[in-house]
Amino acid sequence: MDDLECDVRPILAGGGDPFGAIMAAVSRLVAGQRLRLIASFRPEPLYKVMASKGFASNSTPLDNGDWQVVFSPLPVSDPADPETWPDPAGYLDCSELNLTDAQNSVLAALALRLEGEVLFALFAGEPLPLYAALKAHGCAWVGDFDEAGAAYRLMIRTGRV
Structure with missing residues (x-):
């Protein structure tokens, strides 16, 4: 299954807040699908939000100074186990x-x-x-x-x- 890409650099360049676009992308994910986020900075505040939604993150700096973060769904844990x-x-x-x-x-x-x-x-x-x-x-x-x-x-x- 392909990653869903969400490039928020145009929103950031226009002075906007990309959070809504990111959450809209998260809502479009199908079970097991990863989100590949491209941003002009390392989006550290987003890590805790995505962790609370059950995603691990892997950040990679890109050659042009931008960042790619892949959010991967964590296995669902059984609260009783x-x-x-x-x-x-x-x-x-x-x-x-x-x-x-x-x-x-x-x-x-x-x-x-x-x-x-x-x-x-x-x-x-x-x-x-x-x-x-x-x-x-x-x-x-x-x-x-x-x-x-x-x-x-x-x-x-x-x-x-």
Whole structure:
């Protein structure tokens, strides 16, 4: 399948904002198709937007000073299968906090994450009261005690926080 090309250099040269054209191109992609973006600068602000839509990026400078960025769709992960989750995007040590403060810290950290991102949290014991709040926010989680049994490790995949 061919890449869909979106050359935004004319929009930029005219002083316009290419975001609408880029999102229109994204909406025309078929399953598994890549978007090849050509711009007059490296569009770093776009990387996080496209990552939240499930795309990896590969940027290449062109000989004339312009940039080509290929956005490739990431494999769809199964929220119920931790083996398909992305690597944690954040780490939170709650091992010194009481359960209420630990829960508040986790929920605050999750609110800063994009849907589908993973947070790794460490607790002094299993945070049983936290599970109801995670379920209410549409999160998935998996956890266990470390080898020594001294700390509880919890990986949380964000839902609709």
